[in-house]
Amino acid sequence: MQPSVFIHDLKLFLDASPTPFHAVQQLKHRFETAGFVELSESASWVLTPGQGYFTLKNGSSILAWRQPTESVGFAAGMRMTGAHTDSPCLRVKPQPEMHRHGYSQLGVEVYGGALLNPWFDRDLSLAGRVTFRTSTGALNSQLIDFKKPIAVIPSLAIHLDREANASRSINAQTYLPPILGQTQEKTDFREFLKTYIESNASVSIDKVLDYELSFYDVNPANTVGLSDEFITSARLDNLLSCFIGMQALIEAAPGPCQLLICNDHEEVGSASACGAQGPMLSQWLERVLPKTDERWSILARSLFVSADNAHGIHPNFADRHDENHGPKLNAGPVVKINSNQRYATNSETSAIFRNLAESIQVPVQCFVVRSDMACGSTIGPITATETGIATVDVGVPQFAMHSIREMAGVKDAFYLYQILQSFNATKAL
Structure with a gap:
């Protein structure tokens, strides 16, 4: 090759x-x-x-x-x-729904020894495995990948934290929940997954039972450098x-x-x-x-x-x-x-x-x-x-x-x- x-x-x-x-x-x-x-x-x-x-x-x-x-x-x-x-990545928690000041967010858990600062201000998508009960009562699992950006973790402006460049540390519990959109009330995440899977696959779901889902950066792998000598991903x-x-x-x-x-x-x-x-x-x-x-x-x-x-x-x-x-x-x-x-x-x-x-x-x-x-x-x-x-x-x-x-x-x-x-x-x- x-x-x-x-x-x-x-x-x-x-x-x-x-x-x-x-x-x-x-x-x-x-x-x-x-x-x-x-x-x-x-x-x-x-x-x-x-x-x-x-x-x-x-x-x-x-x-x-x-x-x-x-x-x-x-x-x-x-x-x-x-x-x-x-x-290392950010995994969605089992009961992740958060609704604060009109914004829909998901609680996440840090998987592995991740560098956390680079996760801010990225176009994030969501992928992983979802396990559900079909309308016939059978248990099934399916891989999903939203592919498009559906979330972001915005940084706090430097005007509100003048020491950010010198000493900002990341609180994984409070700083990392991604923003998914603006809603009037809390979103039922399992119902959201049910609707997504049914609209993208020929399956009728009774209930989403559990999942293992991770956020990821949608920026594709690239070769970079003056002579394309590096790969970034x-x-x-x-x-x-x-x-x-x-x-x-x-x-x-x-x-x-x-x-x-x-x-x-x-x-x-x-x-x-x-x-x-x-x-x-x-x-x-x-x-x-x-x-x-x-x-x-x-x-x-x-x-x-x-x-x-x-x-x-x-x-x-x-x-x-x-x-x-x-x-x-x-x-x-x-x-x-x-x-x-x-x-x-x-x-x-x-x-x-x-x-x-x-x-x-x-x-x-x-x-x-x-x-x-x-x-x-x-x-x-x-x-x-x-x-x-x-x-x-x-x-x-x-x-x-x-x-x-x-x-x-x-x-x-x-x-x-x-x-x-x-x-x-x-x-x-």
Whole structure:
């Protein structure tokens, strides 16, 4: 795939994935188009060598893989890549209706470690999953996406807060409820959803029972810079890695077992049925490799690449980095290292990744957090702890992590895609 086509498809994927549910639907569609077969968790599985498969959990996590060919089998171990589908955002509360001074608003809860200031003065839409009872009494769920701007969180004018540029902090309870419009009385939000769904789908709803809905910025993904060297978008952390992993798996020739898992709930700790700390990957391993001794032997010859974006060195805040470990945008993907095991990389897994990159002449950088600052984490240490698989934490360097709009290098995204392609194809690690 050419870099220009890769970036064009990436932007389409990002724009179509405002929530983890939509991201998984996009991944599912692309895998199906590539000939992968969906398998239900509740069904028995009959697997064919060389065939691609995928299975979903909660509609917000996906595990896709290609069975090894008969000639290679599992003897070569597995090539495994992991990412996460969720991003920090504002989620609508269960009883969100607010009516103040003639304005209709919705109460929101902050999901994950979001940068809150950038959410002000943005054109916001709403998307997610709604569960309802139909007029026949059946329970059903449907994804919705308003797509157009329906809300905004206006800033308070500086005339009313002269210290805003020096010391304004955000009260998540009182400052963040978006304004949806002007009404004479409080709007019944569930009735609003019922009317919207019925007018946009051929379904008759008795009652909306619940929902998981998130606000998002409608501004589409773009390439920016004098030479279009950057990509800006919401949810680059970590839909960028999901897309890269998907594309590398789809284009991989059959050979060793190749796997991609994209988990939900990483931004809130991964402790859920569909999170990396849940049983999704372990259950798959037990199902595909039911013999315990054989499974452990194969895992000992496998590698898990935990792909999650890294902090690029910001030219305006260079002092926030270790001076020897400040990754630059468009200078290559990053190997992430932390002696306190916030990342799962060790010298051997780092060497494997670096060797793969060198073999295809792709540059690689290194990130270590400043010794006087706390370090974030990824699904890497969790997956390594749960399964015992040797793991390397890597990622594309970016700016504005956890903002409503993030920025990364165009070259870095394509570099990581090239490395994962090589990783999936290699018969010996």
